[in-house]
Amino acid sequence: MYDAREIESKWQAFWRDNETYVVSEDPSKPKFYGLEMFMYPSGDLHVGHLRNYTIGDTVCRYKWANGYNVLHPTGWDAFGMPAENAAIARKTPPDKWTWSNIAHMREQIKSLGFSYDWSREICTAFPEYYKWTQWLFLLLYKRGLAYKKMAPVNWCPHCHTVLANEQVEQGRCWRCDSLVERRHMEQWFFKITDYAERLLNDLQNLDGWPEHVKIMQENWIGRSEGAEIDFIGPRGEKIPVFTTRQDTIYGVTYIVLAPEHPLVEQLIQGSEYANEVRAFIEKVSQMSEMDRTSEVAEKEGVFTGVYATNPVSGDKIPILVGNYVIYEYATGAVMGVPGHDERDFIFAKKYGLPIKVVIQNEEMTLDSEQLDGAYTGSGIMVNSGPFTGLFSEDGKKKIVEYIEEKGIGRGKVTYKMRDWLISRQRYWGAPIPIVHCPNCGDVPVPEEDLPVYLPVGLEVLPEGPSPLARYEPFINTTCPVCGAAAKRETDTIDTFVCSSWYYFRFTSPHETKAAFRQDAVEYWCPVDLYIGGVEHAVMHLLYARFITKVLYDEGLVSVEEPFANLLTQGMVVRHGAKMSKSKGNVVTADEIVSKYGADVTRVFMMFAAPPERDLEWSERGVEGAQRFLRRVWRQVTEDVVATEGENPIKGNENEQPDVDASTEGLLRITHRSIKKVTEDIERMALNTAVSQLMELSNYIGKYLRLPEECIDLDALNQARETLVKLLNPFAPHVCHEMWQRLGNSDTVEQAGWPQFDPELIKEDMITIVIQVNGKVRDKILVPAGSTDDQVIQKVFESERIAKIVGEGPQARGKVKRVIVVKDKLVNIVL
RNA sequence: GCGAGGGUGUCGGAACCGGCAGACGAGCUGGACUUAGGAUCCAGUGCCCCAAAGGCGUAGGGGUUCGAAUCCCCUCCCUCGCACCA
Structure with a gap:
């Protein structure tokens, strides 16, 4: 048995020290940009997060092995309400709460061994980032797409702020579930309605998006x-x-x-x-x-x-x-x-x-x-x-x-869609870069004066206006136009604005002269696979499409749509219910990873349900995944031939070796597995890909129980190596370790993705199902490539068929029709 | 109400194009090895039937077809989205 903890920390250190997943643009290679919706640093990672990231990581590792230059970044969507609520509850400033959560969650994330390029980590609450969020606001302002108006707005009494229409669900706040009130207030809006027609029409081009998300957006645009x-x-x-x-x-x-x-x-x-x-x-x-x-x-x-x-x-x-x-x-x-x-x-x-x-x-x-x-x-x-x-x-x-x-x-x-209300009466967000001057009115802060720093460390009170609106050193400023004493806008920008352009930032996260480098966007974008919860179907995903189009119109990005393929993964549920603190059914990442290790956790989550469906959490299922990985470990690392005495793998002597196992069969299932696993990952059927790997392992297990003289070591090693390569995207640590122990000096990912040999997949003999009037009555073996006539000939030689149909010429007379489906079945209609 | 998705063993789920329903895993039953087993390995496991033969089975009903979990019609149930949008 292997020590998951030891192996996992060993390889995580290896990837870190070798900067294995640190990438840069390389025109000589095909690129793949894999992205999971980045994290809100709420403090604790639960298995729902893990599932999301594991799906993405599995595909990215598969792409790595296939020779792609893979961009797989992560970061923090760090502004937002919960930090302020926590600040009130714990009497710590939101910045402190946020930074410590990030530090904690980063370690949790790292313990899963995801192939992130950590050198690209970003955080929306850092000035280096929100400077460009403010710049984006000014860009929209310049283009006439950001404006202020008095309007009836959705007011969440609990969050003490207004909300965009998209953020109200059945009359309730999307975040805290409070009943939303109607108020008349002067607010900042983004003119998303100018883009309604394009946002609607371009949905048609999004072939890689699930239909239901497109329909939701279509209905929303209305x-x-x-x-x-x-x-x-x-x-x-x-x-x-x-x-x-x-x-x-x-x-x-x-x-x-x-x-x-x-x-x-x-x-x-x-x-x-x-x-x-x-x-x-x-x-x-x-x-x-x-x-x-x-x-x-x-x-x-x-x-x-x-x-x-x-x-x-x-x-x-x-x-x-x-x-x-x-x-x-x-x-x-x-x-x-x-x-x-x-x-x-x-x-x-x-x-x-x-x-x-x-x-x-x-x-x-x-x-x-x-x-x-x-x-x-x-x-x-x-x-x-x-x-x-x-x-x-x-x-x-x-x-x-x-x-x-x-x-x-x-x-x-x-259109039913209204303009996007983006001002928030909150502290923990990017300040709207506007100055109110008694002479000049609303004046945008000049780009060279960005960022408008958000003062940190302010105390948040449960009632009343945001700390920003009461903090004189922030409020008082001078007019950038006339120099008169002026006041800053104290509303902050909806955090959905921060997350509507972050996927561009990842292409050049340390750029200081622009929000992103255009050539980097040109190389990496669009995102090839974007993974996240369906709850963002008409919030984040609509906003991101809108902002992308604005940047496109400005000539800053070369894509009109940000996400070529979208996967909306299902929730992780327990006893059929969504995990929530109030129900007390939350499974945290820490408890599960420390108990079973990252590989086991990953394999279970990929196996237990298709990515887009809800996944029922099952500790028994996790144990099953653990048994599987342990078995693979034994099959791959233990010697076939015992030096003396009993073969430890073959088990005891009075057991009958399984006659179904053969070298030919081993090669066949090996190559079939390459084909099946490859196709399954391509179509995001990760659960069936894992099940195929289990079948391959089961066969190797049978093969190992054959008498020693029946075992072909070359074939066995090919099967083992293939199993390790195919399993690697799902369980990277243990597969890297096994690959090394098989005597390889490269890594299993460098070794590349295996290719199947079509010749080895073919069966010599094919089972044909015989039906009479559509009911299965017998099965026969025929040589592959038999003609219909040859097959029919054989069918009528079957005793069981003869019993039903009768024998001789008059029996043939009873047969009205014979349907032959090549290599599959024969149906005799009486 | 409108729109979308779904209903398959005890459970999670397979079955990609209409062709062996239930792969794989979990659970359960029996066995092997064991001081021990919640380790490992083997066998069995949709239902009816002692068993075989046979029959019945993919929410329910009808249809198309040589053949339907899959296609069509009706009904029921579940989940999600929108919900007085003119």
Whole structure:
């Protein structure tokens, strides 16, 4: 038995001392950039992290062995809320907490022997890094993509900060799960909506991304094609309304404005309903976001007392204010078409608003008087003035042409996605590089003055504004333009900005004159394989794509998409539940690695489930992986022939040697394993790759139990060496050790990835399954390459088949059909 | 409600293109070796049946096919995402 601890520390030291995984650009080699989403330094590494990094490391080591120049870096996403929470709880500044966590986690990570290029380690909370995050902010500012506006925003009362829309999940803060409140605040935004169309369209080119992630982004972007139509208010004011069903314009029987709509107050001036409307708005504004937008919430509306004119039909229709209309989406006003929209139908029934059928179904059976639900399909336009008789899809186009011609509306594409709110009322982040000057207004900090240093060591209090907003030495500065006394912006940048460009930084992490070297990006990017949790499908992954496109437009990077291939790995669960401190089912990296070692841990995690599926943690399973590695160790390192007495491997003498094992079989399974493991790693089926290695090992085990004279040492050694090479990406320490003990002076990775010999894979005899009416009745062996006729001949020689089908000519007569699948089966149909 | 993914032994999971269902591992049962075994090795292990023969089996029902875990239709259940988006 081998000592995992000793071997693992030996090889970790070897890789460190030899800088084995320190890389630089080398145009003579194909490159591979493997990246796992970098770590938030929360303090403790659990097995979920390990799984993520192990998947990446396995693939990177495989690529190394295949002669690739592999960039495999790691670092720390070190800004963020938890450091401040911890600071409050422990009364230590966030910087101290963060640095000590990083120091601890770095050692934990290193104990797993990942092939990271540690010379490229980065930390987003270091000035050398966040200087460039601030530079990125200024770049967007310069390009008109960063701006400040007063807007209703998501406020997390627990985190004391605003959140971007992407960071609110079902009305709750993505991080702390608190109910998010709506507040009106002046905030900094990135104009991601300018990129909506490209972010959507380019999804089509991301062949290496899982479909579900692309769909999530597509839904998030939420493109709707329709028309904006200007209804006319009582005083001639334009009330633009967005619809995707402009073909139903003649069916509009009312319009509804969002309570926040600025026109509401103007419209109700002098209306007898004014007070009622104001009371309604007041009531709605009291409701939480959750209550107001939940599916079950009753749709409520109130009449304003005034009427609008439908600019297409000329109809006079009531104007209402409704709680279900979202001010931030499109124009914040909708037209009500109860005949052809479910929601409008319910609303109209409730308030006794008229219902008009303007689209007929195929049977022409719809009747305004007797409708029991909206007809939302397409059909023939009726009661629609000059458009009557058109098919609705054609009508959509005609109506857009008509309203554009008349200047009463326009074709319009609307997106659900909003601009990215990036300011945070927090301390532990990169300061927004803006100065507020009494004379000049908001002034960007000149690039040469970056970074705007974040003062460290400040005390964080549980309540009130962030320490930064109270720290005078930080706040007070001078205007870079006019030199007057000025104040710094005290909000910090959303940490998702820090992580939206780090993969470029890794290509040249120590560059001081730029965020990254363009030639380094040119060589390494895009990331060839990016691995992380699916929870970032529409946060990090969307932001990163956006920032990449901005940098591309600026001519700084050569790629328009950052990640060529994406793998969203499943969670590690225990008893079917996600590991969490509150459930007390967390398995930490330390406990498992100190007990079983890195190789065992890695092999178990790769074997127990496919990477993209959830993995059920099982200590028994870990033990199984340990047994496997120990067996391989014995098979590879122990001598076949005992010098005297009993062969220790062959076991005792009254055991029958396994007759299934043979040298030919050994070579066959060896080469088949090369083929299978290679293909499996290529398609990220790491679990079945491991199972194939187990089968190879099982066969070697049988082979070793053969009588000594049956053992071919050359074949055996080939099998052993192959096993070690193929297993190395999964269990690198023990494989490096075994390789050395096999007498090699290079390392197992330098030795390269084995190639299979197609000749050795072929079987001489092939098992053919015989079915009768689709049921398996017998199996026969035929020589490889037999013709169909030869196989059929053999099939009818089978006694068991004869029993069922009968013998002789009349038996053949009963056979209706014989289906032959080459080298697989014969099905006799009676 | 909409969208996506999934449902296979006792458990984790295989079966890539429609062709031997259950690879590999775990667990369990029996055995060998042992002072001992939670080490190691061997054998067995979907269900019915004493066994054989045979039958039944991939959530349930129907269909296509010589042949279906795989393709199609319906139903049920689970997970995830979005959720009044006009």
